[in-house]
Structures are given as C-alpha cells and as structure tokens.
Amino acid sequence: MNYNLLKEIAIASIQQASKLCEEVRKNIPQAIEKEDKSPVTVADFGSQALICKALKETFPNIPIVGEEDATELRKPESGDTINKITDYVKNIIPSATTDEVLQWIDYGNGKVGDCFWTLDPIDGTKGFLRQDQYAIALALIVEGEVKLGLLGCPALKLSQGETGWLFVAERGKGAYRMPIAGGEMIKQKVVDKEDVSRFRFVESVEASHGNQSLQNTIAQSVGITSESVRVDSQAKYGIVSSGEAALYLRLPSPKYPNYRENIWDHAAGAIVVEEAGGKVSDMYGKPLDFATASKMNDNRGVVVTNGIIHDTVINAIQSHNQNS
Numbered sequence: 001m002n003y004n005l006l007k008e009i010a011i012a013s014i015q016q017a018s019k020l021c022e023e024v025r026k027n028i029p030q031a032i033e034k035e036d037k038s039p040v041t042v043a044d045f046g047s048q049a050l051i052c053k054a055l056k057e058t059f060p061n062i063p064i065v066g067e068e069d070a071t072e073l074r075k076p077e078s079g080d081t082i083n084k085i086t087d088y089v090k091n092i093i094p095s096a097t098t099d100e101v102l103q104w105i106d107y108g109n110g111k112v113g114d115c116f117w118t119l120d121p122i123d124g125t126k127g128f129l130r131q132d133q134y135a136i137a138l139a140l141i142v143e144g145e146v147k148l149g150l151l152g153c154p155a156l157k158l159s160q161g162e163t164g165w166l167f168v169a170e171r172g173k174g175a176y177r178m179p180i181a182g183g184e185m186i187k188q189k190v191v192d193k194e195d196v197s198r199f200r201f202v203e204s205v206e207a208s209h210g211n212q213s214l215q216n217t218i219a220q221s222v223g224i225t226s227e228s229v230r231v232d233s234q235a236k237y238g239i240v241s242s243g244e245a246a247l248y249l250r251l252p253s254p255k256y257p258n259y260r261e262n263i264w265d266h267a268a269g270a271i272v273v274e275e276a277g278g279k280v281s282d283m284y285g286k287p288l289d290f291a292t293a294s295k296m297n298d299n300r301g302v303v304v305t306n307g308i309i310h311d312t313v314i315n316a317i318q319s320h321n322q323n324s
C-alpha cells in the first residue's frame with residue numbers, strides 16, 4: 001500500500017491543528033472537566049475537528065478512533081464553549097459553522113477495526129494548561145500494526161534547532177522530524193550506549209500517571225545515574241527517537257492500579273521510536289495491543305528504549321516484582 005497521500009493529508013492537518021492549539025495557548029486556556037474528572041480545553045476539541053475534517057474529506061471510509069466527542073458540547077449549557085471552538089476553527093477554515101464543527105468532532109467516534117486512525121488531538125492536556133509540553137498524536141493502524149505515526153509537538157525544543165517539531169514515521173521506512181511549520185526532514189536515530197551525556201531517562205511530569213520511585217530505581221539499575229527528565233505527553237517518545245534519552249518508563253501508578261492505557265496515547269509515539277531503531281513494549285515485554293479495543297486491556301505499563309537496553313530493563317522490572 002502506498003501511504004504517501006495519507007501522510008501528506010495527515011501532516012497538513014496536524015499543522016493546522018498545531019496553529020489552533022498555539023493560538024489557544026497564547027490566550028491562556030481554561031480547563032473544562034470531563035466526566036472522568038480529567039481536563040479538556042477548547043483546543044482539544046478544535047484540534048480534533050480540524051484533523052477529522054481533513055481526514056474524512058479525503059479518506060471517508062477510514063474510521064477515526066479519537067479521544068474526544070461532542071456529546072457534552074451539544075448541551076445548551078455548552079453554548080459559550082462551542083462558540084469559542086467554532087471561532088478558533090474559523091481562523092483556519094473561515095466558512096466553518098457550529099454544526100459542522102460538532103459533526104467534525106464526532107467523526108472521531110469511529111470503532112477499532114481492520115484499518116483505522118487513532119487520534120489524540122491534545123495529548124498531555126495538563127501540560128498544555130501549564131504552558132508546558134503537549135502533543136498532537138495521529139496513527140494509522142492496519143490489521144493491528146501501526147503503519148503510520150505522526151506526532152506534532154508544537155512547544156518542543158530539542159538540544160538543537162527551533163521550537164516545534166513534527167515527527168513522522170512509516171513502517172519499514174524510518175522516522176523523520178521536521179519543523180512543525182514546514183522544512184527539511186531530519187532522520188531520527190535512537191541514542192548509542194557510548195553516548196553517555198544523552199543516556200538519560202524521561203518520565204511524566206504528573207506523578208500520578210506512573211510510579212516515579214520504581215521508575216527511578218529501574219533506571220539506576222540499568223546504569224542511568226542522572227536525574228530523570230520530566231516531560232508531559234508523547235513528546236517523550238519524540239525525545240527518545242531523537243536520541244536525546246535512552247529510556248522512557250511509564251509503570252503502573254500505585255494510586256490507579258486499574259488504569260489501562262488508551263491506544264491514542266501510544267500508537268503514534270511507538271512507531272516513531274521503533275522506526276528510529278528503538279523498542280516499545282509493556283512492562284512484561286509484551287507488544288502493545290493496538291488491534292482489539294481503544295484501551296489496551298491486556299497490557300500493563302509502557303517501556304520505551306533505544307533497543308539495546310530493552311531486555312535488561314524488562315529483566316530489572318521482573319526481578320523487582322519477584323522481590324517485592
């Protein structure tokens with residue numbers, strides 16, 4: 001299958017969504033509380049509307065499994081919110097109406113199947129609200145395998161170059177990054193073991209999204225002596241794929257032992273790291289399951305490495321579990 005057109009449309013839609021998100025961020029967004037108590041903003045909805053519209057226009061038959069939906073926005077008390085979202089979308093698509101914006105958001109209510117997109121319009125909403133890192137994450141999954149991954153990180157600064165990167169990976173064709181506003185593609189490669197200064201590990205800013213004390217113990221046991229770099233969102237995958245860290249650990253939070261990861265929180269990031277030479281699995285070394293449901297019910301935790309240290313990390317987690 002030729003993925004060039006899919007890639008082209010996906011890149012353009014993330015560039016549009018990135019503009020909307022940065023505009024909202026400049027104006028200091030407010031959090032709206034979802035049913036599960038997690039925050040969402042007008043930018044999460046606006047980003048989902050723009051990306052879903054672009055994808056559905058060109059690929060009407062590919063379902064989109066997105067994080068957000070418009071149910072709450074259709075209630076009369078959400079009038080101000082949907083008007084705000086529509087205003088932001090109109091900056092990019094001047095003809096957009098409120099009804100269309102609601103419909104575009106709901107294009108994201110697709111189901112997991114043989115071939116589908118999965119979309120997180122803003123991954124790391126808590127980071128976005130803090131003016132820290134966030135990502136716009138889109139992946140194409142075909143017969144259970146991530147074939148394309150796009151990760152827009154509008155606020156990300158790596159050790160060199162501008163702020164704002166878009167990571168693009170295609171199965172078997174490598175991973176690249178480009179400045180999010182457009183520009184030259186740079187090939188991604190994970191860090192070598194000899195590169196001591198970049199042999200670091202990344203984890204969430206939010207302590208409750210993982211198990212930071214265990215993550216630190218494991219990192220030390222595989223020879224990482226420097227303190228962790230704490231970053232919100234799938235930007236962590238972008239950092240590992242750029243060779244600026246060797247390890248990203250997301251071990252189950254003791255506070256939420258029943259939490260299951262969503263496919264849109266990992267699919268795009270996973271292929272970006274794998275195509276840069278790295279490895280991604282759950283904490284038992286099992287591949288992440290993107291084929292079955294929007295939640296990865298049979299996976300626990302996520303381990304992302306430069307590849308070389310993967311088995312050592314999995315073994316360190318195993319021995320810790322056996323001894324505790």
Ligand SMILES: Nc1ncnc2c1ncn2[C@@H]1O[C@H](COP(=O)(O)O)[C@@H](O)[C@H]1OP(=O)(O)O
Binds near residue numbers: 205206208253256
């Ligand atoms: N208890 C939890 N454990 C792990 N991840 C979580 C938890 N609660 C929310 N998340 C997800 O963590 C992601 C961002 O995490 P981080 O920035 O720390 O890497 C978000 O996608 C968020 O989900 P959601 O998308 O529903 O908000």
Ligand SMILES: [Mg+2]
Binds near residue numbers: 039
């Ligand atoms: Mg969310």
Ligand SMILES: [Mg+2]
Binds near residue numbers: 125
């Ligand atoms: Mg999100």
Ligand SMILES: [Mg+2]
Binds near residue numbers: 123
């Ligand atoms: Mg997310």
